[in-house]
Amino acid sequence: MPTVTTPNSNNVSQTLIDEGQFLNLSRFQPELFAQALTFALSNQTKVSIRAPGIIMFEPPAIGDKDIVLSSGIHGNETAPIEICDAFVQGILRGEIVLANRVLFLFGNLPAMNVAKRFIEENLNRLFSGAHSVANAVANAECVRAKELEVAVSEFFLAHTGRERIHYDLHTAIKPSKNDKFAVYPFRHERPWNKQQLAFLLACGINTILLSGSATTTFSYYSSNQFQAEAFTVELGKVFPFGENDMSQFEALKAALHHLLCGEELSLKPFNNDDFLIYQVNQVINKHSEAFRFTFSDDVANFSDFGKNHLLATDGDERYYCEYEGEAIVFPNEKVAIGQRAVLTVIPTKI
Numbered sequence: 001m002p003t004v005t006t007p008n009s010n011n012v013s014q015t016l017i018d019e020g021q022f023l024n025l026s027r028f029q030p031e032l033f034a035q036a037l038t039f040a041l042s043n044q045t046k047v048s049i050r051a052p053g054i055i056m057f058e059p060p061a062i063g064d065k066d067i068v069l070s071s072g073i074h075g076n077e078t079a080p081i082e083i084c085d086a087f088v089q090g091i092l093r094g095e096i097v098l099a100n101r102v103l104f105l106f107g108n109l110p111a112m113n114v115a116k117r118f119i120e121e122n123l124n125r126l127f128s129g130a131h132s133v134a135n136a137v138a139n140a141e142c143v144r145a146k147e148l149e150v151a152v153s154e155f156f157l158a159h160t161g162r163e164r165i166h167y168d169l170h171t172a173i174k175p176s177k178n179d180k181f182a183v184y185p186f187r188h189e190r191p192w193n194k195q196q197l198a199f200l201l202a203c204g205i206n207t208i209l210l211s212g213s214a215t216t217t218f219s220y221y222s223s224n225q226f227q228a229e230a231f232t233v234e235l236g237k238v239f240p241f242g243e244n245d246m247s248q249f250e251a252l253k254a255a256l257h258h259l260l261c262g263e264e265l266s267l268k269p270f271n272n273d274d275f276l277i278y279q280v281n282q283v284i285n286k287h288s289e290a291f292r293f294t295f296s297d298d299v300a301n302f303s304d305f306g307k308n309h310l311l312a313t314d315g316d317e318r319y320y321c322e323y324e325g326e327a328i329v330f331p332n333e334k335v336a337i338g339q340r341a342v343l344t345v346i347p348t349k350i
């Protein structure tokens with residue numbers, strides 16, 4: 001009978017090198033990573049695990065980019081989790097050789113295990129300190145948001161003068177008229193980076209939503225705190241683990257592989273005509289349990305309506321389109337009172 005090694009705290013690093021199952025162990029034996037763990041791969045890449053789901057790789061000669069790839073900030077958004085898991089496995093087993101420092105973050109492990117978006121609270125509303133505001137209950141998501149912030153902070157601040165990149169990978173609850181899209185966090189004084197948009201196009205993402213204000217999302221945190229080139233990247237619709245059509249992500253996986261491994265990527269120069277770029281027009285918050293959309297539950301993200309079209313009612317309140325072609329993104333009637341129920345967007349160019 002073959003002997004099966006049960007990972008324990010003594011042999012966990014060797015198990016990871018042999019099998020690469022960091023995500024699996026993080027989800028189902030998180031106690032293995034209760035203590036920080038550091039080891040080296042045979043190609044001299046340094047591996048640092050600070051907590052379950054948080055793993056950093058540093059090749060011996062580091063390139064000019066520090067890259068954060070986060071997934072599973074919403075636990076049921078499986079496609080990006082599977083993409084990042086495959087990268088982590090390949091790196092641990094020595095099949096993928098990095099040229100840049102990379103931090104992989106698998107966000108909400110307990111939510112993954114019950115196939116839910118979150119357990120108690122939307123993790124992607126808890127960054128930039130929102131996890132610790134007065135009278136907030138320190139639930140598991142608050143604790144995790146803080147832990148993720150510390151990991152990103154230490155990762156980026158370990159070096160200066162380097163390009164900082166953070167792609168926070170999601171899938172949307174709804175189908176989208178534009179299958180993949182990216183939310184570009186508000187940059188304050190910094191101009192939009194067209195080179196980054198050219199990279200996203202190479203990933204198969206041609207729809208960009210320019211955020212117009214500070215938020216408590218993960219990508220805004222990295223962008224605002226560390227001047228990272230950061231995006232919330234939406235890769236299509238939610239499916240359970242193992243049920244994603246991974247062929248839809250070939251361009252993304254290839255582009256990320258080039259980025260991680262420092263391989264030249266010939267990007268098409270930025271041209272507005274290759275993109276659908278939107279800016280936020282209205283942020284509609286839910287103020288009461290009477291909040292209702294006028295459109296059906298299955299309407300796709302980026303569906304657009306005519307000027308003066310009634311979008312939602314909230315008791316006596318009425319919300320209308322202000323422009324011809326104003327489109328809806330992230331509609332969710334079920335959010336908590338006070339939270340955003342929908343964004344409306346209008347086409348723009350940069």
Ligand SMILES: [Zn+2]
Nearest residue numbers: 074077170171
């Ligand atoms: Zn998400």
